[in-house]
Amino acid sequence: MNIGQAAQASGISAKTIRYYENTGLIPAAIRTGSGYRSFSAKDVHTLRFIHRARRLGFSVHDIRQLLTLWQDKNRASADVKALALAHMAVLDGKLAELQATQRTLQHLIAHCEGDDRPDCPILDDLAGEGAERLRDEPSSPLHWMVSWCALPADKHPPIGREN
Amino acid sequence: MNIGQAAQASGISAKTIRYYENTGLIPAAIRTGSGYRSFSAKDVHTLRFIHRARRLGFSVHDIRQLLTLWQDKNRASADVKALALAHMAVLDGKLAELQATQRTLQHLIAHCEGDDRPDCPILDDLAGEGAERLRDEPSSPLHWMVSWCALPADKHPPIGREN
DNA sequence: GATAAAGGTTCCAGCGGTGGTAAGGTCAAG
């Protein structure tokens, strides 16, 4: 089985398969007389394993360990679970971060989208609780976008000019 | 103001500031007689803008456009909103992907974590609806982890040996 | 004045996982 067929069968591109071989994630494939890589069903099987693990978001480093565990008949269930749980924790962190970002951005978009009148409630919010340095830095992206979007064109603040 | 102070004031590391200068995101800083970069308050201000935008997850490419808009007095509100909305769409996609992955992984963890008895409901799920190739590939990561975790040690399937 | 520490400077390499390119060898079919 050539690399192209192995790629199609596993879902990993030929390019990436070579990369995995170079980096030692998978052992070097057997070569034919003419130098072509030859993949067995077992090789494809391993590649598919990798493909699925990557789709679950496991890093190559984690997959390396998963593969080791896979081939180790004396593995402990706890090891696998630990990997999965650790990965889950990472995903949880990413999710929280992403959601926080979305909340902020959504807030911004919702208020930026409004009419062209100068009164903008979010300005007060920024100047109040979540302001911190925004109070001192009236041209931070958040503040700028909001204040600028909220003002009519003839009252545009002197952006890019004030400091 | 030296690069270290600018870094501390903006929240961007000195290394990254140089990187931004090299890549043209920010204009080259003025140099002192001895070759040190000198940053004005306006420069720091711009850096802080960039820092906040990045914390909102905007790519450097997007930030480049945001900076252009920032400095363009004749900008259109729609342009800014379009950028923000496009970015929001990207975040939405990432969120959905992340959540789907989490759901799968959570499912796996929950069932892998159970006792050591061989009966595992998720096996039936895998063999049924969401199985597709899993039916043909009993050693896919999902199937493997689940089946292996579900079986007692003396009944471990011939993993890494079957194909 | 010497010295050392703390800053600055440049350039080069690397992370992961590709995508693209080039320049060539090989295989199957017409």
Place this chain on the structure above:
DNA sequence: CTTGACCTTACCACCGCTGGAACCTTTATC
């Protein structure tokens, strides 16, 4: 025999930095 599809190695580029090496400048201390 030629054509075209596939394979090979090898390199550069991307994202957004980050670290290190090797060297220069400023500042502080003895």
